[in-house]
Amino acid sequence: xxxxxxxxxxxxxxxxxxxxxxxxxxxxxxxxxxxxxxxxxxxxxxxxxxxxxxxxxxxxxxxxxxxxxxxxxxxxxxxxxxxxxxxxxxxxxxxxxxxxxxxxxxxxxxxxxxxxxxxxxxxxxxxxxxxxxxxxxxxxxxxxxxxxxxxxxxxxxxxxxxxxxxxxxxxxxxxxxxxxxxxxxxxxxxxxxxxxxxxxxxxxxxxxxxxxxxxxxxxxxxxxxxxxxxxxxxxxxxxxxxxxxxxxxxxxxxxxxxxxxxxxxxxxxxxxxxxxxxxxxxxxxxxxxxxxxxxxxxxxxxxxxxxxxxxxxxxxxxxxxxxxxxxxxxxxxxxxxxxxxxxxxxxxxxxxxxxxxxxxxxxxxxxxxxxxxxxxxxxxxxxxxxxxxxxxxxxxxxxxxxxxxxxxxxxxxxxxxxxxxxxxxxxxxxxxxxxxxx
Amino acid sequence: xxxxxxxxxxxxxxxxxxxxxxxxxxxxxxxxxxxxxxxxxxxxxxxxxxxxxxxxxxxxxxxxxxxxxxxxxxxxxxxxxxxxxxxxxxxxxxxxxxxxxxxxxxxxxxxxxxxxxxxxxxxxxxxxxxxxxxxxxxxxxxxxxxxxxxxxxxxxxxxxxxxxxxxxxxxxxxxxxxxxxxxxxxxxxxxxxxxxxxxxxxxxxxxxxxxxxxxxxxxxxxxxxxxxxxxxxxxxxxxxxxxxxxxxxxxxxxxxxxxxxxxxxxxxxxxxxxxxxxxxxxxxxxxxxxxxxxxxxxxxxxxxxxxxxxxxxxxxxxxxxxxxxxxxxxxxxxxxxxxxxxxxxxxxxxxxxx
Numbered sequence: 001x002x003x004x005x006x007x008x009x010x011x012x013x014x015x016x017x018x019x020x021x022x023x024x025x026x027x028x029x030x031x032x033x034x035x036x037x038x039x040x041x042x043x044x045x046x047x048x049x050x051x052x053x054x055x056x057x058x059x060x061x062x063x064x065x066x067x068x069x070x071x072x073x074x075x076x077x078x079x080x081x082x083x084x085x086x087x088x089x090x091x092x093x094x095x096x097x098x099x100x101x102x103x104x105x106x107x108x109x110x111x112x113x114x115x116x117x118x119x120x121x122x123x124x125x126x127x128x129x130x131x132x133x134x135x136x137x138x139x140x141x142x143x144x145x146x147x148x149x150x151x152x153x154x155x156x157x158x159x160x161x162x163x164x165x166x167x168x169x170x171x172x173x174x175x176x177x178x179x180x181x182x183x184x185x186x187x188x189x190x191x192x193x194x195x196x197x198x199x200x201x202x203x204x205x206x207x208x209x210x211x212x213x214x215x216x217x218x219x220x221x222x223x224x225x226x227x228x229x230x231x232x233x234x235x236x237x238x239x240x241x242x243x244x245x246x247x248x249x250x251x252x253x254x255x256x257x258x259x260x261x262x263x264x265x266x267x268x269x270x271x272x273x274x275x276x277x278x279x280x281x282x283x284x285x286x287x288x289x290x291x292x293x294x295x296x297x298x299x300x301x302x303x304x305x306x307x308x309x310x311x312x313x314x315x316x317x318x319x320x321x322x323x324x325x326x327x328x329x330x331x332x333x334x335x336x337x338x339x340x341x342x343x344x345x346x347x348x349x350x351x352x353x354x355x356x357x358x359x360x361x362x363x364x365x366x367x368x369x370x371x372x373x374x375x376x377x378x379x380x381x382x383x384x385x386x387x388x389x390x391x392x393x394x395x396x397x398x399x400x401x402x403x404x405x406x407x408x409x410x411x412x413x414x415x416x417x418x419x420x421x422x423x424x425x426x427x428x429x430x431x432x433x434x435x436x437x438x
Numbered sequence: 439x440x441x442x443x444x445x446x447x448x449x450x451x452x453x454x455x456x457x458x459x460x461x462x463x464x465x466x467x468x469x470x471x472x473x474x475x476x477x478x479x480x481x482x483x484x485x486x487x488x489x490x491x492x493x494x495x496x497x498x499x500x501x502x503x504x505x506x507x508x509x510x511x512x513x514x515x516x517x518x519x520x521x522x523x524x525x526x527x528x529x530x531x532x533x534x535x536x537x538x539x540x541x542x543x544x545x546x547x548x549x550x551x552x553x554x555x556x557x558x559x560x561x562x563x564x565x566x567x568x569x570x571x572x573x574x575x576x577x578x579x580x581x582x583x584x585x586x587x588x589x590x591x592x593x594x595x596x597x598x599x600x601x602x603x604x605x606x607x608x609x610x611x612x613x614x615x616x617x618x619x620x621x622x623x624x625x626x627x628x629x630x631x632x633x634x635x636x637x638x639x640x641x642x643x644x645x646x647x648x649x650x651x652x653x654x655x656x657x658x659x660x661x662x663x664x665x666x667x668x669x670x671x672x673x674x675x676x677x678x679x680x681x682x683x684x685x686x687x688x689x690x691x692x693x694x695x696x697x698x699x700x701x702x703x704x705x706x707x708x709x710x711x712x713x714x715x716x717x718x719x720x721x722x723x724x725x726x727x728x729x730x731x732x733x734x735x736x737x738x739x740x741x742x743x744x745x746x747x748x749x750x751x752x753x754x755x756x757x758x759x760x761x762x763x764x765x766x767x768x769x770x771x772x773x774x775x776x777x778x779x780x781x782x783x784x785x786x787x788x789x790x791x792x
Contacts, residue, residue, distance in 0.1 A: 381662060
């Protein structure tokens with residue numbers, strides 16, 4: 001299927017550094033990955049290899065002292081953008097905010113830390129609807145109000161209240177629509193200007209970006225009403241709508257008794273349940289790309305199996321692509337279609353799961369595969385000597401060479417280029433001389 | 439004289455739950471609720487189960503880091519004597535039971551005090567899960583490893599450093615590492631330091647409380663191989679607590695599966711992996727992700743979470759999540775019974791059928 005192999009996100013030569021007191025941690029050393037539509041893409045490696053930093057760069061949520069220093073991240077989100085993607089490193093933070101949680105969303109590792117302890121499940125899951133789907137929420141609420149109003153007696157005073165509520169909600173919706181249209185126009189113009197680098201275009205881009213940052217959904221009537229006590233209650237029916245959506249979502253994720261769970265706080269839930277809530281937050285707006293950053297690493301195997309099944313199910317039904325980060329090679333074999341193995345900020349090898357497990361090319365991949373206990377393990381586990389290097393002073397040349405059993409002289413001097421060894425199987429190692437740099 | 443190195447009988451550990459204005463005792467968290475377990479000298483017993491099933495509590499009770507609520511722990515006691523004392527404790531006559539209690543007092547680790555306990559502590563050691571937390575960040579490596587030697591007054595002060603060097607060499611570290619602090623090491627090296635510290639008193643029994651869970655895959659293999667080597671070299675006995683089933687398979691001779699404070703199945707590793715009898719063991723084994731994309735296995739997905747140990751389900755504790763549940767499972771609690779010979783036991787009413 002040709003549609004299945006369209007690129008969704010592409011990073012090329014990404015460098016992300018962390019400027020700490022001890023020195024510059026070169027966390028990503030030119031990472032290039034491609035996630036296609038409709039696939040589950042795995043990112044494997046040991047802790048500190050940069051897999052989390054890669055996806056954080058992708059979402060542009062690298063926290064200081066970290067910084068994305070160079071490279072490109074191109075996003076191909078909707079039909080219009082497909083001819084050429086949107087380069088998100090050139091966009092503003094507000095643009096990213098409109099994408100995060102809506103088109104790309106992330107399941108963080110350690111649900112206990114990802115959830116806010118002082119907000120209820122309803123507030124946390126509902127936040128996505130509030131931020132990205134407010135217009136839809138208001139429309140639904142209005143429909144509900146309309147139904148209620150017609151059912152009431154003609155002269156009932158509550159009917160007048162409903163009418164006032166509806167009027168204010170409509171005003172708010174108009175504000176939202178005006179804002180969405182404005183933002184859409186700006187984004188479109190920015191998209192057209194993207195490739196141009198001349199002074200005029202740069203100035204125009206900057207003013208557009210500033211305009212986009214300043215743009216807010218405004219509506220005179222509603223903003224006054226929101227400041228007046230009693231009158232500001234007009235928004236209450238929206239909460240009920242959001243609540244209905246959240247309960248529905250939790251139910252679809254197999255959470256028992258969602259009406260009750262919605263009222264709870266994170267500490268009242270078990271680890272598996274917390275992880276489901278984090279997944280619910282990520283899925284609220286039906287993202288195109290779901291990034292799962294070690295979604296099961298702190299969970300028990302039986303709960304892990306439940307969560308993995310859930311993600312596989314969602315992949316079949318709601319979301320287009322999953323970027324699955326893990327250090328567990330077993331999970332990769334089970335879940336992913338294509339995998340990239342990372343080591344110390346470098347991409348070592350990219351291949352389909354089947355090929356990677358059958359014929360690993362890079363010595364690191366081979367060593368990693370051999371050091372996992374198998375179900376029918378008899379002989380002693382083979383191991384990779386040494387430990388992951390410190391990335392403040394990474395080894396010269398190939399970063400794996402101090403631990404590599406097949407080390408050559410060139411490995412200590414030159415970083416190996418990534419070459420396509422066989423179709424769709426990329427490897428960065430001097431053992432496989434390619435046809436020039438890829 | 440046959441003897442089990444460690445023999446645990448009917449061990450219980452309850453944590454009180456208090457409530458109300460007067461902090462009244464309202465309920466118990468039954469972390470470990472009646473466990474029998476015996477470890478032969480030189481074996482490695484893997485203790486697996488989900489978080490909250492009581493496996494760490496059981497380990498810590500054996501170490502006397504927690505005092506058990508009830509039960510006996512015999513360490514290096516003659517089996518015949520243990521059996522006779524246990525028989526007395528089970529007998530219906532109160533005077534016989536009192537005699538049993540008196541006799542067991544000298545043998546039961548759970549009731550030992552003072553110098554007798556201190557002497558035993560020498561033979562029982564532990565390696566914890568996260569070496570970042572289990573090593574004092576303000577102590578030098580040489581002090582960390584020497585601490586047990588000093589506390590137990592095992593070697594003369596001038597010989598301490600030599601012994602520490604020797605210990606570091608056995609775990610694959612060098613004398614260069616003596617004058618450094620734990621934060622200067624990687625996770626794998628820190629765990630090696632923790633292992634060296636555990637070996638310092640020449641113990642017989644080491645509790646391994648998830649020693650590789652905090653480590654990377656490639657380092658995990660190094661530590662597992664080291665632990666295996668040390669076990670052969672010093673003839674150690676391990677109680678290996680973990681939730682990682684493939685690790686347990688690699689390192690242990692026998693496996694005990696715990697669920698909600700009780701052991702549900704126990705037997706030789708190979709047999710349990712080949713033919714699990716308890717439905718919970720089966721679900722647990724089928725849930726292991728296999729690092730091989732070619733094999734697609736039938737997975738048993740358990741529904742729900744582990745129940746609350748304050749108020750465990752009646753009858754078989756696994757019945758709310760079990761696919762093979764019958765009326766008897768809801769009412770009567772199954773006891774561990776011998777199955778298929780070969781030292782296998784299982785606590786399930788229907789293991790023959792399912």
